[in-house]
Each structure stands twice: as C-alpha cells, then as structure tokens.
Amino acid sequence: MKRVLIAGGLCGSTMLMAASRIEELCLKADVDVDVHVHNLWEGAEIPSRRFDVIIEMFPYFENMDCPVLSGKPFIAHRGERELLGRIMEILTAAGAA
Numbered sequence: 001m002k003r004v005l006i007a008g009g010l011c012g013s014t015m016l017m018a019a020s021r022i023e024e025l026c027l028k029a030d031v032d033v034d035v036h037v038h039n040l041w042e043g044a045e046i047p048s049r050r051f052d053v054i055i056e057m058f059p060y061f062e063n064m065d066c067p068v069l070s071g072k073p074f075i076a077h078r079g080e081r082e083l084l085g086r087i088m089e090i091l092t093a094a095g096a097a
Contacts, residue, residue: 002026002091003050004035008057011075012039018055018074022087031091053090055083 004022006015019035026033038046040060054061055071067090073079 002031002033002052004033004087004091005038005046005051005054006035006057006071007038007040007046007054007060008071009039009041011057012037014074015039015057015071018071021084025084025088026091029088029092031088033091053087055087 004019006018006022008015015037019037022035023033036051051064051066053066054064054068055074056068057071057075059070061068069083069086071083073083
C-alpha cells in the first residue's frame, strides 16, 4: 500500500479536495493508497515518517526519506494537473515502498 501525507494549516477543505483527487486517480490506476490529511496547527508531530510522498501546503518538512512536494498548486489551481501527474509518477514507480 502506498502512503501519502497531505499537511497544511487552515486550508482543510483544500487538503480534503486534494486527498479526494489523489484517491480517485489511484483507484483508476489500480494503486492501493492511504491518504492521510494532517493539520500542522493542531499538532506538528505526524503519526509516522513512513510515507511514499508528502504534499506540504506551506514549507515545513526537511530531510525526509521520501519526496516532499509543494501543495500550492491545489490552493492556486495553477499547475494542479502537473502536480497530480508528479504524485502519480511517484506512486506508480517501480520499487516504490
């Protein structure tokens, strides 16, 4: 199973929309995925550091063992298609966790 973390602050509905889009694309691509949405203002500690990709709505994560992508395209709706494509590339790559 692939694991995705979407982390941000007061953009809860945007994070939920992004999670839904990722889940839809994974369903179509037959990728088993668990998408976790985390509000960093409610607690900076995340439940696990084992993710295949992290999408951050504002710069926060450093020195992670997985790709960290900016989620700003989900907020601005510019580059959203490209970001989703990059996320799917990571999740469907051979040898990904």
